[in-house]
Amino acid sequence: MTTTKKAGVLGATGSVGQKFILLLAEHPDFELYKLGASSRSAGRSYAKAVKWRQTATIPQSATELVVVECKASEFVDCDVVFSGLDSDVAGDIEKEFKESGLVVISNAKNYRRAPDVPLVVPLINSSHLDVVARRVKQEKKQGFIICNSNCSTAGLVVPLGALIAKFGDISDVTVTTLQAISGAGFSPGVLGFDILDNVIPYISGEEEKLEWETKKILGSIAEDDSFALRSNMTVSAQCNRVAVSDGHLECVSIKFATPNKPSVEEVKQALRDYVCESQKLGCPSAPKQCIYVLEEDDRPQPRLDRNRDNGYAISVGRVREDPVFDFKFIVLSHNTVIGAAGSGILIAETLFKKGLL
Ligand SMILES: NC(=O)c1ccc[n+]([C@@H]2O[C@H](COP(=O)([O-])OP(=O)(O)OC[C@H]3O[C@@H](n4cnc5c(N)ncnc54)[C@H](OP(=O)(O)O)[C@@H]3O)[C@@H](O)[C@H]2O)c1
Structure with a gap:
């Protein structure tokens, strides 16, 4: 059988x-x-x-x-x-x-x-x-x-969710994306002539999706089993299309609601330690590690890092303090694998x- x-x-x-x-x-x-x-x-x-x-x-x-x-x-x-x-x-x-x-x-x-x-x-x-x-x-x-x-929301919510689970509410998020051309699909897709030697600073509907979907995904389940948005978090997104085949890069800044801020090392450790349910259940495609924290100054990069754990893992790099918010970091996710x-x-x-x- x-x-x-x-x-x-x-x-x-x-x-x-x-x-x-x-x-x-x-x-x-x-x-x-x-x-x-x-x-x-x-x-x-x-x-x-x-x-x-x-x-x-x-x-x-x-x-x-x-x-x-x-x-x-x-x-x-x-x-x-x-x-x-x-x-x-x-x-x-x-x-x-x-x-x-x-x-x-x-x-x-x-x-x-x-x-x-x-x-x-x-x-x-x-x-x-x-x-x-x-x-x-x-x-x-x-x-x-x-x-x-x-696809761009998928990369953002994983580190945000891991940090909320460890340190409590995040009140403010800004994210600027550098998104791959495969995210635009094949028909009609992005024309080679438009994207070559260029960056397109607009993706129709994308910023609204990032700002809204993040709140539903990181929201809660209400008593009547509907989904309640995480309304105490403000997300501001700017989205750009760049000449990369696969892999969305996102520059993220966050501010915690709590006055007791963690250190940069504690933020990195929380990201490294995060384990998701599909790993616990033994799902065959679950990544070995949900979030890879990279220490090199110039990583993550789409070509080098998008295929970690077959594209099912998220890479985070350049975790540091932010003079305006609390912390800033770079996120990379494979847009057609974990993003789709x-x-x-x-x-x-x-x-x-x-x-x-
Ligand atoms: N690309 C990404 O990274 C990504 C990430 C997340 C979500 N998404 C979403 O996923 C969906 C697919 O995106 P994509 O990038 O794969 O688009 P795509 O490359 O343009 O493919 C569209 C598919 O829809 C089919 N289709 C079009 N009109 C149809 C019709 N009238 N009846 C039945 N099938 C029809 C096409 O079939 P034919 O070949 O026969 O025309 C094709 O298989 C979109 O809603 C997109 O927003 C995409």
Whole structure:
């Protein structure tokens, strides 16, 4: 008897979708079972439909699968469906999947603000998945949506959450991002001519997502099982696109609410010591270390540090005192792994370990 779970991928031909294909290809718990994309791709083998842009070759288990349209009836046999759909179409499609009883883990922005939908970065708030567990038990309904965060938010919330857990409330955060071009997707994506020899100081909607999503992820679960925002923390973001293929770098300053400030060494130690639930549960993709604190003056760097623990870990460097706030540091996260597909996989592994798939 097979013990692996059948996985579907929506938007399988896109930037996030291709990462899902790679991460699922040799997964111990999930098998690639159905691939969906637009009607432009449907009916063709995955190898023919996709414009493959990863450095690893297309996994054998995906090449001959025939791409289907993103209709719930095509995916009814799936135990879990990962969505890398464009947000223009994700709303209606994911709703139909949920209403058909399917478990959808989405990378799109459409349901992130819904009060009953968990917004999860599995390295920091997998406890929000417990709401789904209670709801499934009470209502005996299987279909639900869980959202991943925006890619730049995923890197920011992990060190913030680790520091709040150790030292208490953070009142103020400023973050300036240097974001990779893969974060813009493939269609239309960022044009080479625009980004070469250049920095683009605007990413539509990104600053609002960072400022809002951080508060939901680091917020609490209310008595009625809705998600309460961390309203005592102000976040100010500035977002830039830079000519890097993968890996978002973020320059962060923080101010603690407590008058008893920790030292720089205590901040670094708290980041190093942080352990997340997916590590404790033994999830196969969990990083060995959630946060790597780098001591070299010029690290982290996207090309050198983004693939730590296969892109599932966060790197933090240059931790120092801030003359305006309390501390400042640099954060690096792999935007298509822990910032997108990898988060989805880690959420599914957590659900699996908790008996929810
Ligand atoms: N890239 C990142 O780092 C990142 C990180 C976090 C979240 N996200 C979010 O993840 C989602 C996917 O992003 P991406 O960067 O992977 O985008 P992308 O490269 O543009 O891929 C979009 C995917 O959606 C499919 N699609 C488009 N129209 C469709 C339709 N009418 N019906 C069914 N499928 C359709 C495309 O299929 P065809 O190839 O057939 O057109 C393609 O597979 C977005 O919501 C994005 O905001 C991205």
